[in-house]
Amino acid sequence: MKARPLNIPFFTPGVWIVFSLALIGASAYLYRMFFGLAEATNLTNSYPWGIWIAIDVASGVALAAGGFTSAALAEIFHREKYHVILRPALLTAMLGYTFVVIGLLADLGRYYNVWHPMIPTMWQGNSVLFEVGLCVMAYLNVLYSEFAPIVVDRFKGKVTFKNEYLRQKTEGLLTFLDKFFRKILWVLIIAGVVLSCLHQSSLGTLMLIAPTKIHPLWYTPISPLLFWLSAVAVGYPMVIFESLLASKSFGIKPETHVLSSLAKIIPFTVGFYFAAKVIDITIREAWPFVGEGSLQSYMFIFEMALFAIPLILLTQEKIRQSVRGLFISSALVVSGVVINRINVFLIAYHPPYTEEIYLPSIYEIAVTVGLICALVLVYRFLTINLPIVTIEDGE
């Protein structure tokens, strides 16, 4: 059983729809680049951050957590049966972070200065954003290096240059790269997990710099811990969610037995997170805010429900064994994390001197949707052309 490129056509009717949405997103992206943030977004001096930060960046990073959580499981704790999910999870993480950066560039006023945090004279160790930025950048490099062996694997021994000299040289290089990456792979894997733990939690520290602006339901000193726990909690549900989506779209049999046993872990990770949230609200005596009847309180209840339901569902053996049960419960956890990030970065944010509210513009929505669609397309393209997916029954 070995991962290999999928033999399916790239375009199907569904793919055409995704493709059109990606094109619309690309046009909105260009619109922002040519006409500026004022034209393309509804951002103001009171609401400097919108959905590009809350969804494209914050949720994007969280949903890419499948990469480090499955690497920890299969490679560090050596649960060998989960090896089949490694490559798809790695690909999602790599593309996820790539698109996080693309989304971020649209949001930055001076995107061409994005490299500044790497210059030692501009290092700012007090800034949470600085740490997030450097970790994300380092992790992106780790992900690309972890992915490189897959590309090498695809072409090694199959180089078909006419020129024999060129062919030999290329093969030589590939063999060298293969050896090199194999040798450093373990460092990359551990570094990836450490970097992920760091920036996943630090994303939760970001909004703590605005104590007077963040609603008390989400303003807690353990916010970084909650962000880390929720990233760990969403890792496996995200792997299951995308694996089921992909197998449906690719017309292959889902790896139900692997996914079901992966799902056994979820009640623990989601349970831990849920318990931490409840304990946090209790210790801070914030329960009255849950019942205050504001938008914030309803969004909090909604967010918590999105974790509570799959938590109960996935304790049932029957639901873990059914494709539908797996899909619904993992989709709920995924939405729970997205809603949590939207809550922390947008719903909880209340600037002192304003009556207006922020709602995303049509361009902001188009870019966000477009980026997700573009990610799906690249994912499909790479699974067709590289050995990512493992199919059970031989040819």
Place this chain on the structure above:
Amino acid sequence: MSTSRRDFIKILATLPLASSSFASDGHSEKNGDLASNGTSYSVLMDSTLCVGCRKCEWACNDKNHLPNKDISTFEDTSVFAFRRRPEVDKFTVVNKIQSLKEQQTIKIQCMHCLHPACASACIVGALKKQECGAVTYDADKCIGCRYCMVACPFQIPAYEYKNVLTPKVQKCSFCVDKLEKGEKPACVEMCPNEAMTFGTRAELIEVANSRMHQHPEKYFHHIYGEYEAGGTSWLYLSQIDLRGSEFPQLSSDPIPKLTETIQHGIFKNFVPPLALFTLLGVAMHSLKDKDRD
């Protein structure tokens, strides 16, 4: 995957060296400590003396080359119907105090915090508390992430969203060029009624205390900015309690205290991340050996 234990240890051994030098570089900036050393400048704004002439707005526009109009147009008091906010082309605004019936006005601009949240937030150190007291902005470093705007408790920094290629964060600079020469900021200089007093922070706190002492009937007994957010370089006296009315209610903790504590806790000489790395490395290798045995 075959890796020897020696590789593992060799790589671990090199990491702390590289990273501890990184840590000391990254953390050498201590925003805020500079300002408390007594030589930094402050302004005391006494809103009971403000006559609402808005000449300071004109002077600020003039000094900072912002779009400006003839000085006589600033006598227009219709602007007092709303509570205005500083903007990309207005670093300071004079507002009517909303909770008072009579026309009593107050000038607002960047507070030049002693522990500025904006500077602590800034990813590249484009915002900095200078020794003279000003919190300054360097557009050439800025990446335009607007985290400073999220951080500022006074909702001061404004962003040039309309500028397509080179948008800037805009806010009062405390006229830093004049300040460095020991001169008064343009707005303070302009004020016909001396509603603003310029001096060192310690001096001005004394001035404020003696005014409140001499005319207890005129003032609400509180210097806004003495302790708020860990202290600000601009200080306010008023006939009303400014906390929760014209200004936010803030504790005496510096705004970035929690984030900086967490941040430096996680990165204490890089020990926690390296410990995690080691732990995972040991787990990875020992669990693997068990598999083989």
